[in-house]
Structure formats: C-alpha cells, structure tokens
Amino acid sequence: MLPIKGxxxxxxxxxxxxxxxxxxxxEFTKDEIKATIEKAVLEYNSSKVN
Numbered sequence: 001m002l003p004i005k006g007x008x009x010x011x012x013x014x015x016x017x018x019x020x021x022x023x024x025x026x027e028f029t030k031d032e033i034k035a036t037i038e039k040a041v042l043e044y045n046s047s048k049v050n
Contacts, residue, residue, distance in 0.1 A: 010034060010037060010038070013037045014030065014033055014034055014037065017033050017036075017037065018030075018033055021033075
C-alpha cells in the first residue's frame with residue numbers, strides 16, 4: 001500500500017490525466033489511468049537506479 005503522500009500524488013496525477021484526456025475526447029477507466037501512472041513511475045524509478 002502507498003503511503004498517504006504517495007496516494008495524494010497518485011490522485012493528483014489521475015485528476016490531471018483524466019481531465020486532460022477528457023478534454024481531448026479520450027476516455028479511459030480510473031483503473032486504466034492509475035495503472036498507467038503507476039507503471040510510468042516504476043519505470044522512471046528503475047531507470048534512476050541503473
């Protein structure tokens with residue numbers, strides 16, 4: 001489970017992505033958007049380590 005700070009960051013990223021995509025007429029489910037954000041964060045963090 002994410003710490004509270006992580007949950008807030010994920011929620012803010014979701015809100016931004018959902019609003020931006022919606023304004024372009026693109027719709028995804030909440031789970032799809034959050035999974036994509038989480039994947040991007042994991043990939044970014046792993047690239048910083050190597």
